[in-house]
Amino acid sequence: MERLFATEKLGGRALYKFHAITLFVGICLVLYYRAMHVPAAGSGAGRVAWIGMLAAELWFGLYWVITQSVRWCPIRRRTFKDRLAARYGERLPCVDIFVCTADPLTEPPSLTISTVLSVMAYNYPAEKLSVYLSDDGGSIFTFYALWEASLFAEHWLPFCKRCDIEPRSPAAYFSEADKSHDLHTSKEHSFIKGLYEEMIERIASAVMSSEIPNEIKSKHKGFSEWNTETTSENHQPIVQILIDGKDINASDSKGNALPTLVYMAREKRPQYHHNFKAGAMNALIRVSSVISNSPIIMNVDCDMYSNNCDSIKDALCFFLDEEMGHKIGFVQYPQNYYNLTKNNIYDNCFLVHDIKQDLMGMDSLGGPLYVGTGCFHRREILCGRRFTKYYKSDWDRGTTQQTQLCIYQTEEKAKSLATCTCEYNTQWGNEIGLKYSFSVEDVLTGLAIHCRGWNSVLMSPPRSAFMGVGPTTLAQTILQHKRWSEGIFSMFLSKYCPFFFGHGNISLIHQMGYSIPGLWAPNSLPTLYYVIIPSLSLLKGIPLFPEIMSLWIAPFIYVSSVKNMYSLYEALLYGQTLQGWWNGQRMWVIKRVTSYLYGVIDAIRNLLGLSKMGFAITSKVSDKDESQRYEQGVMEFGSFSPEYVIIATIALLNLLCLLGGLIQIVAGGRNMFFLQVILCGVLVIINVPIYEAMFLRKDRGRIPFSVTLASSGFVILALLVPII
Numbered sequence: 001m002e003r004l005f006a007t008e009k010l011g012g013r014a015l016y017k018f019h020a021i022t023l024f025v026g027i028c029l030v031l032y033y034r035a036m037h038v039p040a041a042g043s044g045a046g047r048v049a050w051i052g053m054l055a056a057e058l059w060f061g062l063y064w065v066i067t068q069s070v071r072w073c074p075i076r077r078r079t080f081k082d083r084l085a086a087r088y089g090e091r092l093p094c095v096d097i098f099v100c101t102a103d104p105l106t107e108p109p110s111l112t113i114s115t116v117l118s119v120m121a122y123n124y125p126a127e128k129l130s131v132y133l134s135d136d137g138g139s140i141f142t143f144y145a146l147w148e149a150s151l152f153a154e155h156w157l158p159f160c161k162r163c164d165i166e167p168r169s170p171a172a173y174f175s176e177a178d179k180s181h182d183l184h185t186s187k188e189h190s191f192i193k194g195l196y197e198e199m200i201e202r203i204a205s206a207v208m209s210s211e212i213p214n215e216i217k218s219k220h221k222g223f224s225e226w227n228t229e230t231t232s233e234n235h236q237p238i239v240q241i242l243i244d245g246k247d248i249n250a251s252d253s254k255g256n257a258l259p260t261l262v263y264m265a266r267e268k269r270p271q272y273h274h275n276f277k278a279g280a281m282n283a284l285i286r287v288s289s290v291i292s293n294s295p296i297i298m299n300v301d302c303d304m305y306s307n308n309c310d311s312i313k314d315a316l317c318f319f320l321d322e323e324m325g326h327k328i329g330f331v332q333y334p335q336n337y338y339n340l341t342k343n344n345i346y347d348n349c350f351l352v353h354d355i356k357q358d359l360m361g362m363d364s365l366g367g368p369l370y371v372g373t374g375c376f377h378r379r380e381i382l383c384g385r386r387f388t389k390y391y392k393s394d395w396d397r398g399t400t401q402q403t404q405l406c407i408y409q410t411e412e413k414a415k416s417l418a419t420c421t422c423e424y425n426t427q428w429g430n431e432i433g434l435k436y437s438f439s440v441e442d443v444l445t446g447l448a449i450h451c452r453g454w455n456s457v458l459m460s461p462p463r464s465a466f467m468g469v470g471p472t473t474l475a476q477t478i479l480q481h482k483r484w485s486e487g488i489f490s491m492f493l494s495k496y497c498p499f500f501f502g503h504g505n506i507s508l509i510h511q512m513g514y515s516i517p518g519l520w521a522p523n524s525l526p527t528l529y530y531v532i533i534p535s536l537s538l539l540k541g542i543p544l545f546p547e548i549m550s551l552w553i554a555p556f557i558y559v560s561s562v563k564n565m566y567s568l569y570e571a572l573l574y575g576q577t578l579q580g581w582w583n584g585q586r587m588w589v590i591k592r593v594t595s596y597l598y599g600v601i602d603a604i605r606n607l608l609g610l611s612k613m614g615f616a617i618t619s620k621v622s623d624k625d626e627s628q629r630y631e632q633g634v635m636e637f638g639s640f641s642p643e644y645v646i647i648a649t650i651a652l653l654n655l656l657c658l659l660g661g662l663i664q665i666v667a668g669g670r671n672m673f674f675l676q677v678i679l680c681g682v683l684v685i686i687n688v689p690i691y692e693a694m695f696l697r698k699d700r701g702r703i704p705f706s707v708t709l710a711s712s713g714f715v716i717l718a719l720l721v722p723i724i
Ligand SMILES: O=c1ccn([C@@H]2O[C@H](COP(=O)(O)OP(=O)(O)O[C@H]3O[C@H](CO)[C@@H](O)[C@H](O)[C@H]3O)[C@@H](O)[C@H]2O)c(=O)[nH]1
Pocket: 100, 101, 102, 103, 107, 134, 136, 275, 276, 277, 280, 300, 301, 302, 303, 371, 372, 373, 439, 440, 441, 442, 480, 483, 484, 487, 615, 616, 617, 618, 619
């Protein structure tokens, strides 16, 4: 039988492998030189600093070896949707879609409903689709917006399907249409656009006045769930079925069926821990089990709209494949962002290309990570099922289920599954559902699924399946990477360390793949060392690299230049600009000395029980000034923060060391400092935007004087540190 999907190896591997082997030799030579040339004790020649360099380079070398696991054999998947349609036709399985939102201020309801509408409009039989919104903010405005969306859907879905438009998020679609200045828009287009804008207007004015008109409230029983006492931290469970797909009266303006649409705000009480997004997802799994109980579950974050209306069918090509399908636990789509800029100021390209590349590499090792959004799971597997050879899916689940309950009874039953106590004394959050205990619930859950014997696949269609909002300020970027690196490193230090937990369950090379993000955080320490100590030693006249005439300088130059040239080559290959790549290098340093450093510290504090895990939501809104600077590629600082002090200290220190070092070299004519001057010089050039933000800029996003002052203090302290 013809397969439903194909697997291709990525080209250019021979060249890559050759380059990697030469790099490996280079790294070994560097380490050999370091180990053989440690200055004698008491010579005042920087023995300790030298050993530190050895340790840092040893770490970089080992980490580089780990990263090769995903570079060796990346693969790409292709699907055959026509075969799927021919073979399964009417027998396609039901699909449940979960959207998570948590805070109406950082995640505005209008953004959330655009995502909801985009997934309701999938090119898939509406009667087989159910969409659930989990609102951890428990906000009446989010509920109101969703209710508005349920009415707008009656016009939006037939419009999408008849005109076959993309993307199917109204916000994204209309803004793209506006940009392309298409004057030949149809009457229907203008009509729908009018409806959409009026709806957004009504939602905005309700949010602005923080009140929903009584006349609207009287139109749906759901509004009565809120009273003056309701807060986001303290309320009863709320489940409202806004569209019941089983009801024959539920149809759009053209008489076609509509997907089921459900609002859920699980119960919140101050005395019960809610386990953040994982808790919300688990509540959704239970609530949906009494409403639609579909065998396939897909989840997205509220800011990730569907950009490709065929994603469900693409994913099903894997699950329904006769030969391999029964082994596949989940299908992950890579993340993509619509607010990328060409100058890549916060290295959002890292989020797209680098992570996608790692995922493609892991695909051939047993499967990509679960990254928390844009992922299709089998319900049974999320509920803890192990892989066996005899596993067979029951795709008719959900479709044939004839519930005798009326809507009211279903809602009551669902509410009882969304209470704080219903997980008490159960395996939820452990063996069942998404796993709790780390802020990276996604990675941990994916690892557990792999360890239960399942594979996963990465599907990366030419037209991105999902588009989200990437961070647009430095603070957001630092925060996001802090949460990730802290979460994954905490996991690495726990019993879920891929090397222990995965031992005997997944291959060693797959374990290595998991350790790449797992060890992001500790990279901060050798990086900090490398951006401070060689520069300080330059100033103090202590050489830490081979001199220019020595042959030993060759491996150092080879490793650093080839590594960077290759990364530039890859960046250009993915359509980045030279400037964009350079900005990415700056963020590489900044992330390591701030986010990852905080990640290490917090992970260790967690380990010692000194602090509790948190989940800081990244904001999806920024003010006009900020977004303008983001578009122009100007870095955003603005207020005092310890992270900025670290960044500014390193920038100032390197500037000082470079100047001081150069003066001494010119005066003394020494030639042992070639590489130190280069390293320090590169750091200074890379930090030019930081100096600008400190001394030249006048806008609100500049580095405040307090940061400059504090960092000057730290520079003076650093200069006092003796290099021994
Ligand atoms: O208590 C909470 C906190 C967050 N969320 C939702 O979780 C999602 C992700 O939060 P966000 O602040 O946007 O984090 P990101 O850094 O963008 O998220 C990435 O990293 C997370 C793990 O750290 C994954 O869960 C996400 O899927 C992945 O996109 C959002 O939809 C939130 O609404 C909740 O539902 N409840």
